[in-house]
């Protein structure tokens with residue numbers, strides 16, 4: 364029992380290892396319910412990073428370095444330490460979870476998260492009900508059994524391996540976004556679902572640098588249509604779009620879209 368009557372010592376004080384074992388068992392038996400608590404997700408993700416030695420990080424092989432923005436690895440290594448953020452992955456994954464075609468098949472869908480950075484994004488997918496065994500991450504930098512070290516421009520997966528692919532704020536690190544999109548479409552099964560989130564800013568790279576920001580040298584998206592165009596002509600049905608409202612165009616924000624690709628039969632008969 365974790366809860367105790369008033370004036371009784373909580374189990375954690377007198378029996379720490381029992382509590383740790385209880386947490387481990389709860390995580391194994393009820394991963395989604397347990398990880399629905401944001402505090403648990405950030406705590407677990409942060410504890411894991413804090414426990415890592417320097418040799419725990421694997422770097423993915425890169426076939427064509429010109430497809431990567433300069434300093435892609437060092438820039439993202441810096442982002443690994445410090446506060447683990449749950450906010451961004453959640454604002455894309457929650458709408459994904461609410462789409463009927465996804466919600467009805469949650470337990471069997473195979474999901475790839477491209478560029479999760481930390482395990483927090485993986486935990487967010489688990490909290491939404493995806494099966495841990497069906498989730499893979501792919502990142503240039505990995506320290507996790509869930510995340511394969513690799514490059515989104517040459518993904519280490521067979522064709523049609525996944526039902527759902529999440530690209531959370533990762534396309535900005537590509538100098539060849541068409542190639543990254545083509546890889547997504549290759550490893551996604553026909554009729555699969557793609558969820559993309561990207562940063563929006565109305566500032567130019569020069570203006571951002573003047574503010575001392577680390578700036579990725581990739582084209583900046585201004586609308587979700589520009590994101591969707593990368594995946595044409597495979598985009599079949601658009602479930603969700605978040606564009607920047609005219610009244611907010613001066614502020615930084617997020618562009619997000621979730622869509623389904625054409626099923627085989629429609630693609631083959633030109634429909």
Ligand SMILES: C[S@@+](CC[C@H](N)C(=O)[O-])C[C@H]1O[C@@H](n2cnc3c(N)ncnc32)[C@H](O)[C@@H]1O
Pocket residue numbers: 431435436439448451452477478479480481484501502503504513514515516530531532533536537
């Ligand atoms: C800004 S973080 C996004 C983290 C998280 N998805 C989010 O929404 O907050 C971008 C991640 O993409 C990864 N990344 C950058 N270029 C990549 C590439 N070519 N292939 C795979 N991952 C890449 C980085 O290592 C980093 O972990």
